[in-house]
Amino acid sequence: MGHQGKVAIVTGGGGGFGAEISKQLAARGAKVAVVDIAAENARRVAGEIGGAAIALEADIGKAGPVREVIAATVKAFGGVDIIVNNAGLSYPPVKVVDMDEDLYDRVFEANVKSIFHFTKYGVPELDKRGGGAIVNIASTSAVKPRAGNTVYATSKAAAIAFTKSSALELARQKIRVNTILPVASMTPMLTGMFAADDGSRIAAMEAGIPLGRLGQPKDIAAGVMFLLSDEAEFITGVALPVDGGWTAG
Amino acid sequence: MTGRLQGRPAIVTGAGSGIGRATALRFVAEGADVLAADRNAEGAAETARLAGNGPGRCVAVGADVAEDSVPADLVARCIAEFGSPRILVNNAGIGGARSVDATEDADLDRFIDVNIRSLFRCAREGIRAMRAGGEGGSVVNIASVFGIMGFPGSSIYSASKAAVIGLTQNMAADYGPFGIRVNAIAPGLIRTGMTKGRFDANDAFFLDGMIGQTPLGRAAEPSEVAAGIAFLCSDDASFITGHTLAIDGGWSTTKYRPFPASDPG
Numbered sequence: 001m002g003h004q005g006k007v008a009i010v011t012g013g014g015g016g017f018g019a020e021i022s023k024q025l026a027a028r029g030a031k032v033a034v035v036d037i038a039a040e041n042a043r044r045v046a047g048e049i050g051g052a053a054i055a056l057e058a059d060i061g062k063a064g065p066v067r068e069v070i071a072a073t074v075k076a077f078g079g080v081d082i083i084v085n086n087a088g089l090s091y092p093p094v095k096v097v098d099m100d101e102d103l104y105d106r107v108f109e110a111n112v113k114s115i116f117h118f119t120k121y122g123v124p125e126l127d128k129r130g131g132g133a134i135v136n137i138a139s140t141s142a143v144k145p146r147a148g149n150t151v152y153a154t155s156k157a158a159a160i161a162f163t164k165s166s167a168l169e170l171a172r173q174k175i176r177v178n179t180i181l182p183v184a185s186m187t188p189m190l191t192g193m194f195a196a197d198d199g200s201r202i203a204a205m206e207a208g209i210p211l212g213r214l215g216q217p218k219d220i221a222a223g224v225m226f227l228l229s230d231e232a233e234f235i236t237g238v239a240l241p242v243d244g245g246w247t248a249g
Numbered sequence: 250m251t252g253r254l255q256g257r258p259a260i261v262t263g264a265g266s267g268i269g270r271a272t273a274l275r276f277v278a279e280g281a282d283v284l285a286a287d288r289n290a291e292g293a294a295e296t297a298r299l300a301g302n303g304p305g306r307c308v309a310v311g312a313d314v315a316e317d318s319v320p321a322d323l324v325a326r327c328i329a330e331f332g333s334p335r336i337l338v339n340n341a342g343i344g345g346a347r348s349v350d351a352t353e354d355a356d357l358d359r360f361i362d363v364n365i366r367s368l369f370r371c372a373r374e375g376i377r378a379m380r381a382g383g384e385g386g387s388v389v390n391i392a393s394v395f396g397i398m399g400f401p402g403s404s405i406y407s408a409s410k411a412a413v414i415g416l417t418q419n420m421a422a423d424y425g426p427f428g429i430r431v432n433a434i435a436p437g438l439i440r441t442g443m444t445k446g447r448f449d450a451n452d453a454f455f456l457d458g459m460i461g462q463t464p465l466g467r468a469a470e471p472s473e474v475a476a477g478i479a480f481l482c483s484d485d486a487s488f489i490t491g492h493t494l495a496i497d498g499g500w501s502t503t504k505y506r507p508f509p510a511s512d513p514g
Contacts, residue, residue, distance in 0.1 A: 164502045171464030171499055172507065210425025211490060219488035226485060231476040234437075234469040237502035238495050245430075248491020249422035 003228065004029035007077040009069065009122070011060050011114065012087030014041025016187030017137060020217035021084055021224050026052045028225065030082065033073040035060065037087070060087050061109030066117035070125060080125040082228055085115045085136040085159075090193050093148030104151050111155035115162050123175065131174030133228045136163045137220070140183045140243045156181075160239050167237035176236040178227045183243035185215030210245030253483045254305070255280035258331035260323055262314050262371060263341030265292020267441030268391065268478075270299070271471035272338055275479050277305040282331035286323055287341070288313035306331070314341045314367040320374040333382030336482045337375035339368045339413075340391045344443040346406035357405055364409035369416065372431075376424060385428030387482045390417050392433045392493055394501040400458065410435075414493050421491030430490035432481045437497025438468040462505045465498030 008025045012018035014036030022032045026049045034049070036042035039057035046055035054076050058065035073080055089110035091103060115136050126132035141149055142156035160179055167177040184190055184205045194201055206214050223242045226232055241247050259276050263269035265287025273285045277300040285300075287293040290311025300307035308330050312319045327334045342364045346352065372388060379386035395403045396410025413433060420431040438444060438459040447455045448468075460468055477496045480486055495501050 167499055168464050168503055168505055172466060176465075210422050211428070211430070211488060212426055215488055222485040222487070223489065226480045231480060234465060234473045234496050234498050235477065235494070236464060237499040240489070240494065241492050242486075242488050243491075244488050245421040245425045245490040248418040 002028050003082070003225075006030045006081040007033075007073065007079055008082035008084065008228075009033045009035060009073055009080060009118070010084045010086060011035045011058075011118070014038050014045055016189055017182065017185070017217050017220045018084070018086040019045045020221040021086060022046075022053065023049060024221045024225055025082070025228075026050075031077040033069065033076070035069050035087070060114040060117065061106075063117050063121070066114070067121050070118075070121050074125060079129050080122060081129050081132045083118050083122045083126075083132070083134045084224060084228075085118055085134070087114060088137065088189070090152050090189050092193055092196065095148060096150050099151065107151050107155050108158075111152070112158045112162065115159060119162075119166055123170065123173075126175050127173055132176075134166075134175065134177045135224050135227050136177070136179045137224075138163070138179045138181050138239065140181045140241055140247050142181065143239075143241075144247045163239065164237045171236055176227075176232070178232070178236060179239045180220060180223050180227070181239055181241040181243060181247070182215050182220045183209060183241070183246040185217065185220065187217060190214075208246065209243070210248065213244065215242060215244065252304075253279045253479070253485070254336070257281045257335045258284075258327050258333060259336035259338070259482070260284045260286065260327050260334050260371075260375065261338045261340060262286050262323070263391075264296050264309075265289040267443065268436065268439060268471045268474045269338070269340040270296045271475035272340065272478050273307060274300050275472065275475040276336070276482075277303060277307050279479060279483070280305045281336060282306045284308055284310060284323060284327045284330060284334075286310045286312050286314065286319075288315075314371055315363050317370075320367070320371040323371070324374045324378045328378065333378050333384070334375055335379065335382065335384055335386045337371065337379075337386070337388045338391070338478060338482070339371050339388070341367065342391060342409075344406055346403050348402050349404045352405055360405040360409050364406070365412050365416075368413060372416070372420065376420070376429065379429050380424075380427055386430070387486075388420065388429065388431045389478050389481050390431070390433045392417070392435045394435045394437050394495060394497045397435055397493070397495070397501045401454075417493060418491050425490055430481075430486070432486070432490060433493040434474060434477055434481070435493050435495040435497060435501065436469075436474050437463060437495070437500040439471055439474055440468050441471055444468075459500065463498040463500045464502070464505050466507075467498065469496065469498065
């Protein structure tokens with residue numbers, strides 16, 4: 001499942017899933033642009049990878065910074081073959097009636113509009129290489145929601161629909177678009193969401209997963225590697241849960 | 250890529266041709282020891298010959314999974330040859346259904362026997378052995394995109410494949426706690442013995458409905474399905490269970506039509 005000579009952009013690459021995805025891509029021979037809103041985290045991950053990576057700071061919900069990321073990647077590595085839209089925004093559980101409209105906008109900007117921007121401005125670069133692959137990270141919450149997470153789940157459902165629709169638009173250009181649906185996983189996002197909890201909510205989540213544990217970044221990264229590779233060359237428009245069976249029953 | 254399945258005993262049914270043969274060869278190339286079962290003994294033997302270069306081993310068995318004694322026999326043979334199975338691919342199945350009003354009882358029973366009853370019985374024996382083996386395992390059931398969406402003239406075939414998807418989800422829930430993962434594959438149009446007649450006859454209705462509505466615009470080779478099966482059976486998919494993975498060039502995503510030339514795209 002090599003990615004030798006490929007150039008990848010990974011958003012949210014400064015930690016959690018994105019850091020592991022960036023490292024695994026580099027280990028398989030890709031050049032990686034590690035993008036994160038927290039510049040220090042992006043630099044740390046890129047530094048751990050070494051010469052095959054650059055760190056880029058960007059708010060991927062905005063068109064201008066996304067265009068700058070793409071231009072900087074092309075300048076550094078000569079093109080773009082792979083885009084992993086991994087960056088996302090979550091928040092501690094809150095009911096819709098108690099939620100600020102501003103947070104709604106920020107969640108949709110980070111989780112949905114970012115995919116729009118990277119598709120709109122990234123595809124012309126993939127076209128120049130004769131094709132490519134995009135993986136968007138959604139969530140099992142889109143198909144099996146929990147209370148207190150309505151807007152996040154809705155944004156991830158939008159990401160799945162965006163994936164399937166854009167897969168149809170781009171198939172004949174040999175650009176495959178797929179999405180991964182992680183279940184709750186051991187990442188800074190999860191610990192941030194439940195910082196105020198005594199651990200019982202996370203324990204309850206774990207108990208509900210047939211394989212008996214939360215996800216790990218390596219689980220999600222392995223699924224992303226497969227969908228990006230030529231091993232999956234006939235797979236486009238799918239939503240692959242990496243969830244220990246959470247959505248199966 | 251070699252070594253991902255190093256030393257793992259595997260059973261592949263319907264391994265004498267098509268997706269089953271490609272899967273057996275892929276497994277052997279990744280180091281698994283494969284019991285290649287097919288009711289066509291010559292086909293199974295040819296698969297074992299093609300797998301001769303290893304690094305895994307391959308033993309052919311001529312056996313029909315629809316016969317009552319066969320599932321338990323296959324597991325016993327796997328244990329005798331290689332050890333307790335850690336991988337089971339329930340690939341054996343039949344196609345060629347007709348619409349409901351044109352389906353006689355004998356055809357109905359045959360589809361249920363081969364595509365559901367025998368798959369269930371193979372899964373049962375495989376699960377029992379995997380639980381006894383104590384090392385976990387991976388089961389992959391071959392369903393079909395017709396188990397997800399309807400297609401004219403595929404009535405009991407579609408229904409049997411939808412049942413396979415349902416069974417997969419239930420088994421994932423039952424056996425996850427034992428470290429046994431259960432997933433399904435939904436192949437789209439693949440060039441196999443099952444579809445050869447449609448290609449040879451240049452069946453315009455079928456080919457337009459499948460290739461014409463496949464975003465990637467082509468049929469696939471069995472090796473492309475085997476790659477997905479190998480992924481699901483490997484530790485790369487260690488947190489994936491209960492899922493039905495479509496390998497269909499996007500067919501099941503929508504009723505696809507290419508953009509007319511006048512449209513942007």
